[in-house]
Amino acid sequence: MDAAKLLxxxxxxxxxxxxxxxxxxxxxxxxxxxxxTDTAAGMGMAVIFVMGLASAICWVINxxxxxxxxxxxxxxxxYILVIAALVQFVEMFLKKAVPSLYSALGIxxxxxxxxxxxxxxxxxxxxxxxxxxxxxxYGVTGGIGFxxxxxxxxxxxxxxxxxDYPKAFEGFPIALVTAGLLALAFMGFSGMSxxx
Amino acid sequence: xTNVIYAVAVLGxxxxxxxxxxxxxxxxxxxxxxxxxxxxxxxLPGANCGGCGFxxxxxxxxxxxxxxxxxxxxxxxxxxVASQVAKIMGxxxxxxxxxxxxxxxxxxxxxxxxFEYDGLKTCAAAxxxxxxxxxxxxxxxGFGSCVAACKxxxxxxxNGVAKVDMDKCVACGACAAACPKGLxxxxxxxxxxxxxxxxxxxxxxxRNKCQVGxxxxxxxxxKCPSEAITIENNLAKIDYTKCTNCGTCATVCPRKLIVxxxxxxxxxxxxxxxxxxxxxxSAQ
Numbered sequence: 001m002d003a004a005k006l007l008x009x010x011x012x013x014x015x016x017x018x019x020x021x022x023x024x025x026x027x028x029x030x031x032x033x034x035x036x037t038d039t040a041a042g043m044g045m046a047v048i049f050v051m052g053l054a055s056a057i058c059w060v061i062n063x064x065x066x067x068x069x070x071x072x073x074x075x076x077x078x079y080i081l082v083i084a085a086l087v088q089f090v091e092m093f094l095k096k097a098v099p100s101l102y103s104a105l106g107i108x109x110x111x112x113x114x115x116x117x118x119x120x121x122x123x124x125x126x127x128x129x130x131x132x133x134x135x136x137x138y139g140v141t142g143g144i145g146f147x148x149x150x151x152x153x154x155x156x157x158x159x160x161x162x163x164d165y166p167k168a169f170e171g172f173p174i175a176l177v178t179a180g181l182l183a184l185a186f187m188g189f190s191g192m193s194x195x196x
Numbered sequence: 197x198t199n200v201i202y203a204v205a206v207l208g209x210x211x212x213x214x215x216x217x218x219x220x221x222x223x224x225x226x227x228x229x230x231x232x233x234x235x236x237x238x239x240l241p242g243a244n245c246g247g248c249g250f251x252x253x254x255x256x257x258x259x260x261x262x263x264x265x266x267x268x269x270x271x272x273x274x275x276x277v278a279s280q281v282a283k284i285m286g287x288x289x290x291x292x293x294x295x296x297x298x299x300x301x302x303x304x305x306x307x308x309x310x311f312e313y314d315g316l317k318t319c320a321a322a323x324x325x326x327x328x329x330x331x332x333x334x335x336x337x338g339f340g341s342c343v344a345a346c347k348x349x350x351x352x353x354x355n356g357v358a359k360v361d362m363d364k365c366v367a368c369g370a371c372a373a374a375c376p377k378g379l380x381x382x383x384x385x386x387x388x389x390x391x392x393x394x395x396x397x398x399x400x401x402x403r404n405k406c407q408v409g410x411x412x413x414x415x416x417x418x419k420c421p422s423e424a425i426t427i428e429n430n431l432a433k434i435d436y437t438k439c440t441n442c443g444t445c446a447t448v449c450p451r452k453l454i455v456x457x458x459x460x461x462x463x464x465x466x467x468x469x470x471x472x473x474x475x476x477x478s479a480q
Contacts, residue, residue, distance in 0.1 A: 061210070071206055078210060085214035089221055096225035164316075 006137050009130075011192070013141035019117045020149035021186035026117030030150055031175060033108065040154035044147025046108045048140060050090065051121050054083050055139025058122040059132050072126075079122045087113045117146060153182060232284055233257045239280045240270055245347050247271045247368025260285065271295060271382075272366040294385040295367035297351065297360045301336040301379050302392040302453055304357030306407040308332070318344075323376040331405040334394035336379055342371035362457065388441040388458040389434065391416075396429040408453040416445035416454060 019025045026047070033043040058079050066072055091109045094102040112118060121142045125135040156178055165174055236257040244252040248269045250259055259265035260281060267285055268278035274294045313322050313329035319341035322328055328337060338356040350364035351371050358371075362385065372380040379394060391410060395402050399411030412430040424438035425445060432454075434445075446456035 065206060065210070069202055069206060071203055074203055074207060077207060081207070081210055081214060085218060088218055092218075092221050092225040095227050 006134065009134055009138050010141040013138055014145040014148065015186070015189040016192055018145045018149055018186055018189075019120065019142050020146060020153075021183040022190070023117075023120065024183075025120040026115045026146060027179075029108075029111055029115050030146075030153065031172070031179070033111070034150050034154040034157055034175075037151060037154045037158060039108075040150045041147070043108045043111070044143070044150050046112055047115065047117065047146045048143030050083075050087060050109075050112045050115075051118055051143040051146075052136055052140040053090065054079075054086055054118050054122055055125055055135040056132070057086060058082050059125060059130075059135040062126055063132075075126055076119070076123065079119055083118055083122070084113050117142065149182070149186075153179060156182070230261050232261050235284045236260055236281050239273075239277055239284065241272050241277065243272060243347065245272060245368045245370065247366070247370065272368055274366070295382045296362050296365040296385045297367060297369070297371055297380050298383045298387075298390055298392075299336060299342075299351075299358045299360060299380050300390070300392055300394045301334065301357055301377075302408050302455060303330070303332060303335045303406045304338055304353075304355045307335045307356075307409070308405050319374070320376050332395050332402070332409060333397070334377060334379065335406065337377065341374045341376070342380060345370040345374035384436060386441075387436050387439065388456060389439060389443055389446055390455045390457075391425075391432045391434055391445075391453065392455050393431065393453050396431050398430055402430075408451050410453055411451060413450060415448050415450060419444050419448045 013019070017023055020027065020030050029043055029047075034040045061078060061082055062072075062075060066074060066078060087109055091102075094109070121139050122135075125138055128138075130138055157175060160174060160178065163174075169177070233254075234257075237254055240253040240257060242253050246252065248256045248265065248271065250256040250265070250269075253270075256265060256269055260267060260269055267282040267287060268275070270277050270281070273281075308331040309329050310326075310331050311329050313325060315321055315325060317339050319337045319339045322337045322339055327333065328335070330337060336357045338353050338358070340353045340358065342351050342358050343353060347368070347370065348364050348366055350361045350366070351358055352361065353359070358375075358380070360371075360380075367382045369382060372378075372382065377394075383390070393406075393408070393410040395406070395409045397405075399413065402409035402411050410431050412427050412432065414427050414432075416432050417425040417427055421442060421444060422438050422440050424435045424440070425432055426435065427433070432445075441456075441458060443456040443458060446454040
């Protein structure tokens with residue numbers, strides 16, 4: 001039962017309720033950092049990392065501070081605080097401990113502070129009453145969903161440079177159209193569920 | 197009332213705890229950082245054009261401090277920036293000179309086309325089709341891949357051939373990298389006279405392909421007072437270390453392919469098309 005629910009959460013976060021294509025969260029970095037596949041992959045990895053950590057810490061804060069004191073209405077505020085501090089901390093930590101990873105992810109980490117998908121994932125954890133493990137799984141797989149989305153999009157955008165489309169569509173318009181079509185394609189997953 | 201106090205207290209404490217943690221972390225995870233990097237970064241142009249060969253101005257500044265790059269590493273900033281960087285690094289600026297790009301072709305509309313190319317309008321694409329639509333193997337294709345690559349609006353296609361705007365050019369080398377024919381080179385900005393041709397075929401052949409191709413008549417080499425011009429592989433070549441920019445070669449060149457940028461007014465009057473214009477049909 002437990003494993004089945006976890007699988008359900010994973011599949012949901014990666015495909016069915018993909019953060020980008022079905023929930024439309026985190027569109028800003030999705031559009032901004034998707035010009036090259038390798039930078040897109042870097043951004044995706046950073047998001048996985050931060051989403052997983054944020055899910056874990058926010059669950060602890062929610063359970064042992066907010067719920068204990070009956071202050072659930074402060075969730076959004078408290079989560080933003082946690083995410084901002086977390087991103088800062090992770091950046092400092094990586095710079096010291098894993099400089100190679102820092103130089104790969106470095107510029108994307110501050111960007112994640114403003115990624116609403118991260119706030120979305122922790123708020124959804126609370127809304128769905130996930131326990132600690134479920135929260136972390138949802139966070140990490142949500143990040144994987146983001147990674148898949150942004151890498152797919154970036155590889156299409158790389159190919160788009162050689163496409164022959166009307167001048168009026170150059171740059172962002174064609175990117176938005178592409179994103180819309182990709183979202184349509186992801187709608188195909190919406191009927192999926194795990195029959196247990 | 198207690199609700200409000202709780203809320204303020206909890207958020208205040210959370211904020212204070214995170215703040216303290218971050219302050220603590222910044223001490224623990226403090227990374228030794230050379231402050232000269234920031235100073236140099238402040239002096240560099242900040243366009244992140246990549247002309248220096250590094251990923252951006254920050255990487256360039258880092259490389260300069262680490263001694264991997266010269267103080268004059270930034271081609272965009274030129275001598276002005278180099279001297280400032282040298283001051284920060286505490287070394288003498290070893291006389292860097294301003295460079296500009298030059299296109300070694302002046303054919304364009306005056307060169308013969310083998311066929312009408314109607315494909316993708318980029319030089320790289322045109323270069324792949326049947327050895328290009330230009331009869332001359334080293335002709336500027338005129339689709340302006342260099343123009344697209346230039347971030348400084350310093351190169352334009354005029355009369356079918358790319359031309360550098362010397363005042364705007366910062367010698368970042370983006371156009372040279374974009375040219376599939378390799379016709380663009382960085383040259384000293386003080387150099388005014390250029391032999392704008394790269395064709396190494398025999399004179400007879402060149403005559404049929406371009407009105408302004410070098411036919412290796414050796415007139416320029418004979419007339420040059422400082423013996424700066426040599427003929428190699430059927431092509432005249434100027435040794436820029438010997439050249440005095442006197443412009444004699446430009447006046448004697450029967451094909452008018454030697455460009456003398458100092459003599460602007462004379463150049464403005466186009467050379468009479470007395471050269472035996474090759475009929476397009478003669479090509480292949």
